[in-house]
Amino acid sequence: MSKIPADKQSTALGGVRNIIERRVNLFGVSEPTVQTSQFQGKDRVIVDLPGVSDTQQAVSLIGQTAQLQFVEVKEIPATKTASASATLVPTNLTGADLQSAAVKFDSQTGKPIVSLQFTNDGGKKFEDITGRNIGKQLPIVLDNQVVSAPVVQQQITGGSAQITGSFTIDQAKQLAIQLNAGALPVPVSLIQQTSVGASLGALSIKQSILAGIVGAIMVLLFMIANYGGLGVIADIGLFIFAVITIALYKLIPVTVTLPGIAGFMLSVGMALDGNILIFERFKEERLIREYHQALEVSFGRAWNSIRDAYAATLITCFVLANPLDWTFLNSSGPIRGFAITLALGIFISLFTGIFVSRNLLRVFVKEGGKKK
């Protein structure tokens, strides 16, 4: 850090913060907090990873050091006392300028190659460096070890490059992983690791869970009181919704934090709303049609509004979750977690609200018909 001019230090620290956040929150649903800290003149990044109890795993996730640099080879002509030799001179192109590295295959030879994509800044630096090193090696150094020393064949413009050579697929993969891992602008070392209890006080969690249960029971009772047998079916649908959602959260895995819970609650609200819409419609249709037909018509008509309303919410989810990683939008953090849980909830509630409830009702209607 001390090599960086004072005015750039906070930018560099912020850069480290962002990269670490990207690494620990690959899918955007683990909701870590990553913050910078100044302590006795030393710059730190504090990473809180909810739900990770194995600190060893957490550290490997963050990736302790890994600083990547592109270096130039400078030849020192032979002098009286020494023969000709070469030294490595670091360039200003570092891992921070590298956006991504991936394994691809050469379209002519079919051999594996490693393709590099630089950031805008990095692309310009790379253009300069390759321009003055045509025909020479441009070694890539990771934590002071040369991982690859490709020869520059021509000046490379446009910010993307390829390393060709006689790689095996495993070697190419290894290199790509090393390059990707090295995108830290400054070296980082681990200072301290601690596991801690839940950040919400135990009391607060208990209270909130109790409150959630009380609220849910009131909602379930309200549905039955209002819609009778239909309400029971909606409640069963909601129960299935909750089970599927929790199972998916375990599977993905989603770390449940408050913004995530908000996304979940909103989707519960929407799942119930789907049912309420259909049942209200059913009450109207029942006046002019017989039971079975009224049911089918209500599902059909309510579907139009549910489709349009859900689509509008999905638009919001899409923008907030930013799956295409547009740089002018958020690409990490709790907002993304919120959007993803909400989108998941919408898809599941489409399934339970429309498909499950509808089929349950069909069965219910058949049995109702037999009684007559």
Place this chain on the structure above:
Amino acid sequence: MIDWMKYRWLYLLISGTVIISGLFSLFKWGLQIGVEFKGGTSVEYKLENDIGSDKITSAIKQLGVEVTSIQKTQTGSYLLKLGQVDPTKRANIQSSLQKLSGTVTELRFETIGPTVGPELIRKTLYGLLLAASGILLWVAMQFRSFKFGISAVLAMLHDTLVTVGMYSLFGHFFGAEVDLLFVTALLTILSFSVHDTIIVYDRIRESKKGSSEDLYDLANRATSQTMVRSLNNTFVLVFMMVALLLLGGATIKWFVATLLVGSISGAYSSPFVAVSILVTWDELQKKFKKS
């Protein structure tokens, strides 16, 4: 059929009063910004006698220092995230904890940066603008008129103004702080608002087919048809929120309160703001065509 649209002046009055009082508070007192945006202090204490996190929290809060989180570590010490702490307060915290539990060792004391940077907020705003335009286009396409899209987005704006304004009042009178949860709550409300508006629009679209009625009558009918559903749906949400508000922990109190205000505003704004604007727009358009 109830002539809902006749009372548009009343809706304007209600919305106007709420929004103006909220905006007044917003400009006069602003919003209380939370530690997540400002940064604060991270401290770790080792206590001689474990008095539990709730007691520690209340002792520190009494000194006028904010406690954003308190966590017990594996070794039995407590890791706290606090608001800004000056040297006097730092000594005060230590002495007041000592009174409660005997010897207190400060293992760590560091100043921390914000977890939510201005960048996140700016990008979220861009995101919202993009989402709002997306919704506008989607609604305009589905209902074949930009009037529908723009009115829906205006209703969304209405709910945002109501919620932000109210939150500023909460902040001034009860110390509610803007944190990441508030931002999440706002996003939730926006989704809910549009969802609700589309439900009402859908009934207008449906009765419009093969009917020669005015938008005015169509709007009245759609409002009547969706009223029971809106009320029931709002009840469901209110039940859930009130339970969480009364019984839930202090951490989520303001989050739930925001959602409560927003979901009521969202349900109200669908017929009374979005559809009212739609009908007024339609009437103005007709007047201009005649003259």
